[in-house]
Amino acid sequence: MSRRAFFGGAVASAAAGAAIGVTTTGLTGQAVAGAPASGQPGSSTPADETYAFYGEHQAGIRTPPQDHLVFMVFDVTTTSASELQVMLAKWSAAIAQYTSGLAVGAVEPERELAVPGDTGEAEGMGANQLTVTVGFAPSMFDGRFGWAKYKPAALNDLPAFASDALTPQFTGGDICVQACASDPQVAYHAIRNLARMARTTATTRWTVQGFGRASRSADQATPRNLMGFKDGTRNIVSDDDFAQQVWVGADSDQQWMTGGSYLVARKIHMLIETWDTDYIGDQHAVFGRTKLEGAPLTGTAEFDTPDFAATGADGNPVIPANAHVALAAHENNNGTKILRRGYNFTDGIDSVGRLDAGLMFISYQRDPQQFIALQQKLGRMDRLNEYIRHVGSGVFAVPPGLSAAGDYFGKALFE
Numbered sequence: 001m002s003r004r005a006f007f008g009g010a011v012a013s014a015a016a017g018a019a020i021g022v023t024t025t026g027l028t029g030q031a032v033a034g035a036p037a038s039g040q041p042g043s044s045t046p047a048d049e050t051y052a053f054y055g056e057h058q059a060g061i062r063t064p065p066q067d068h069l070v071f072m073v074f075d076v077t078t079t080s081a082s083e084l085q086v087m088l089a090k091w092s093a094a095i096a097q098y099t100s101g102l103a104v105g106a107v108e109p110e111r112e113l114a115v116p117g118d119t120g121e122a123e124g125m126g127a128n129q130l131t132v133t134v135g136f137a138p139s140m141f142d143g144r145f146g147w148a149k150y151k152p153a154a155l156n157d158l159p160a161f162a163s164d165a166l167t168p169q170f171t172g173g174d175i176c177v178q179a180c181a182s183d184p185q186v187a188y189h190a191i192r193n194l195a196r197m198a199r200t201t202a203t204t205r206w207t208v209q210g211f212g213r214a215s216r217s218a219d220q221a222t223p224r225n226l227m228g229f230k231d232g233t234r235n236i237v238s239d240d241d242f243a244q245q246v247w248v249g250a251d252s253d254q255q256w257m258t259g260g261s262y263l264v265a266r267k268i269h270m271l272i273e274t275w276d277t278d279y280i281g282d283q284h285a286v287f288g289r290t291k292l293e294g295a296p297l298t299g300t301a302e303f304d305t306p307d308f309a310a311t312g313a314d315g316n317p318v319i320p321a322n323a324h325v326a327l328a329a330h331e332n333n334n335g336t337k338i339l340r341r342g343y344n345f346t347d348g349i350d351s352v353g354r355l356d357a358g359l360m361f362i363s364y365q366r367d368p369q370q371f372i373a374l375q376q377k378l379g380r381m382d383r384l385n386e387y388i389r390h391v392g393s394g395v396f397a398v399p400p401g402l403s404a405a406g407d408y409f410g411k412a413l414f415e
Contacts, residue, residue, distance in 0.1 A: 046128050046129050046182035046183070047125060047126035047127070047128050047182075047183070048126055048127075049127065049128070049129045049182075050099060050100055050101060050127040050129070050130075051063050051099060051127075051129060051130070051131050052099075053095060053096045053099045053100070053132075053401075053402070054096070054401060054402050054403060054404055054405075054407075055401040055402075056259050056400060056401050057247065057259055057260075057261075057400055057401045058133045058134070058260070058261075058398060058399070058400065058401045058402075059099070059131040059132075059133065059401070060131035060132065060133035060178055060180055060341075061133060061246070061261055061339070061341070061364050061398070062217075062242060062246075062339075063129075063131050063180075063217075064217040064219065064220055065180065065213040065215050065216065065217060065220070065341055065343075066128075066129050066130075066131070066180040066181050066182050066187075066213065067181075067182050067211070067212065067213055068180065068181055068182065068183065068184040068187050068209075068210065068211055068343075069178065069179070069180050069187065069208070069209065069210030069211075069213075069343040069360065069362075070179045070184075070187045070188050070190075070191045070207065070208075070209050070210075071176065071177070071178050071179075071207060071208045071209075071210065071265065071360060071362070072176070072177050072179075072191050072194075072195065072204055072206075072207040073137075073172075073173030073174075073175070073176050073177075073204070073205045073206050073207070073265075073394060074173060074174055074175045074176075074177070074195075074198060074202040074203065074204055074205060075173055075174050075202060075203050075204075075205045076140070076144075076174045076175065076201065076202045077200075077201065077202055077203055078200070078201045078202070079144055081144075081145040081146055081414065083200075083201050084145055084201060085410075085414050086201075087197065087198055087201040087202065088408050088409045088410050088411075089408040090197050091134070091194055091197060091198075091408070091409065092402060092407065092408035092409050093405070093408070094193065094194065094197065095132045095134075095190070095194070096405065098122075098127075098130055098132065098189070098190045098193070099127060099130045099131060099132060100127060101125075101126045101127035101128075101130075103117075103118040103120075103122070103123060104117060104118055104193065105117015105118045106118065107119075107120035107123050108120075118193065119189065119192055119193055119196070121185055121188075121189050121192075122185060122186050122189035122190075125183060125185065125186055126186075127181075127186070128181045128182045128183040128186040128187075129180075129181055129182045130179065130180070130181040130186050130187065130190060131178075131179070131180050131181075132177060132178070132179045132190055132194075133177070133178040133179075133180075133263075133398060134175065134176070134177055134178075134398070134399070134409045135175070135176045135178075135263045135396030135397055135398040135399075136174070136175055136396055136397050136399070136410065137172070137173055137174050137175065137176070137394060137395065137396050137397075138151070138155050138156055138157055138395065139172070139173075139174050140174050140175065141155070145413075146414075147413050150254055150256060150412075150413050151254070152252065152253060152254045152257055152397055153253050153254075154252075154253075154262065154367045154368055154369065155262070155368070155395070155397045156368070156395075157395065158264070158368070158371075158372065158393055158394075158395050159372065159376075161375050161376060161379035161390065162376075162379035162380050162385075163375075163378070163379035163382070163385045163388070163389070163390050164379070164390050164393070165269075165389040165390060165391055166390065166391060166392065166393055167391050167392065169206055169392075170206045170208070170267045170391055170392025170393070171206075171392055171393050171394065172205065172394065173205040173206065173394060174202070174205075175202065175396075176263065176265065176394060176396045177191060177194060178263070178362065179191045184209070184211065188209070191207075206392065208267055208345055208360045208392070209345060210342075210343025210344060210345045210360045211343065211344055211345065211346070212224075212343065212344040213341075213342075213343055213344075214231040214232065214340075214342040214343055214344055214359055215231065215232035215235055215340040215341050215342055216232040216233075216235055217235070217237060218237040222294060222302065225344060225359055226270055226272060226344050226346075226357055226358065226359070227270060227272075227275055227283075227287075227387070228291055229283075229287050229289060229291055229294065230289070230294035230302065231340075231342070231359075232340050232342075233289075233294055233302055233303065234325075234329070234330075235339065235340050236337055236338070236339045236340075241337060242339075244366070245336075245337045245338065245339070245365060245366055245370065246261055246339050246364050246365060246366055247259060247260070247261060247366060248260045248261060248262070248366055248367075248400075249366070256399065256412035256413065257397060257399065257400070258400060259400030259401065260397065260398050260399045260400045261339075261364045261365065261366065261398045262364065262365055262366070262367065262368045262395065262396070262397060262398065263362060263363070263364055263395070263396045263397075263398050264338075264361075264362070264363045264364075264365070264368060264371045264393075264394070264395050264396075265360070265361070265362050265392070265393065265394045265395075265396070266360075266361040266362075266390050266392065266393050267345075267358070267360055267361075267390070267391050267392025267393070268358045268359040268360075268361050268388050268389070268390055268391070269356065269357075269358045269388065269389045269390075269391045270357060270358040270359065270387060270388055271354075271386075271387045271388065271389070272354075272355045272357055272358075273354060273355060274386075274387060275387045278387075284297060285297075285320050285323060285383065286323065286324065286383040286384055286386075286387070287323060287324050287325060287384070288306065288319040288320065288323030288324060288325035288326050289325055296319060296325060297318050297319045297323075298310045298318050298319055306319055306325055306326070306329060306331075307319070308321075308326055308329065308331065308332065320383070321381075322381050322382065322383045323383060324378070324382055324383065324384045327374075327377050327378050327381055327382050328374060328378065333373065333374060333377070336370050336373060336374060337370070338363040338364070338365045338370050338371055338374065339363060339364040339365065340361070340362070340363055341362045341363065341364060342359050342360055342361045342362050342363075343359070343360045343362070344357070344358075344359060344360075345357060345358060345359070345360045358388065359388075364398070368395050399412075
């Protein structure tokens with residue numbers, strides 16, 4: 001008997017149990033994950049808008065970036081494959097409800113001594129464009145759960161980079177959960193309740209709360225990072241680029257990853273006080289763009305194509321070779337692109353009273369090597385390194401989307 005058949009009854013019961021007591025405070029998703037399920041964005045208030053949970057790809061990747069992020073990484077503490085399977089089935093059923101604006105379990109049970117099934121802080125708030133995306137770290141394929149034979153060749157811990165200043169409290173872990181929404185409380189509610197469901201099976205390792213998206217989709221205005229510059233001007237937007245640069249193809253060595261992607265997370269601390277004392281001409285040279293318009297230094301408008309060969313009267317490149325835009329440009333990296341989906345963050349002040357803020361960098365790519373190649377160059381040469389420190393890091397295999405109710409994250413790995 002296969003492990004799938006052996007555990008099937010318990011998993012089915014868990015998934016069904018996660019949906020018991022559903023409240024009707026929102027709308028139901030539709031067939032394509034990440035696609036609007038309540039009309040096109042802007043056709044209603046964000047509270048009413050939902051993105052479908054089920055579909056070919058997980059929502060929260062190509063979905064237009066929402067305004068708020070809660071990113072949490074878990075350590076799996078159980079050594080039981082069946083307990084892990086039940087947790088993932090519960091999560092999958094619950095996320096389907098949360099992304100439809102529904103609760104899981106009663107917020108106010110009838111019996112006085114009953115524990116609420118849902119924490120209740122998002123009651124009546126609607127879906128608020130919530131998406132929840134799940135990924136597995138390389139450590140999940142170490143043999144604890146029988147997954148070793150399913151480990152993708154591309155999934156390995158990231159190498160050390162020249163710009164690294166990594167801290168243990170923001171590094172590593174087994175499973176990542178990315179919750180994004182137009183309301184921060186809705187995103188936090190989803191993460192909080194998933195962590196609650198994980199008790200006795202997994203514990204939280206690290207988390208970052210992001211505000212203000214630092215990336216764009218095709219129909220969105222380009223936002224700004226905390227250095228005041230537009231971020232995401234040249235982000236991936238076309239179908240061809242998603243197919244070639246983001247989604248794992250059928251040629252993958254692990255078929256369960258077809259339609260999935262690889263997530264790289266980097267918590268980047270910005271030396272904001274130091275940056276704020278730099279003169280504007282140097283800030284332009286660091287990024288290779290103007291601050292207000294976001295135009296390349298060789299152009300006048302944000303979406304002008306940078307001319308990296310252009311030189312000034314002094315014979316030097318108009319866009320310095322060590323400017324961020326020059327080092328990251330696909331023209332200078334054999335066509336390599338990554339999908340950026342980052343968020344600004346602030347953690348108040350650090351131990352010596354400086355502002356503790358920066359960028360929660362998140363990227364999606366067909367192969368982590370795309371990010372590695374770019375970061376190896378940026379880590380060595382980027383002028384921006386004078387003002388940033390990479391303090392957190394992780395890489396995760398993000399499976400494809402779920403097909404329908406009863407499907408769950410990692411299902412193929414238990415067969």
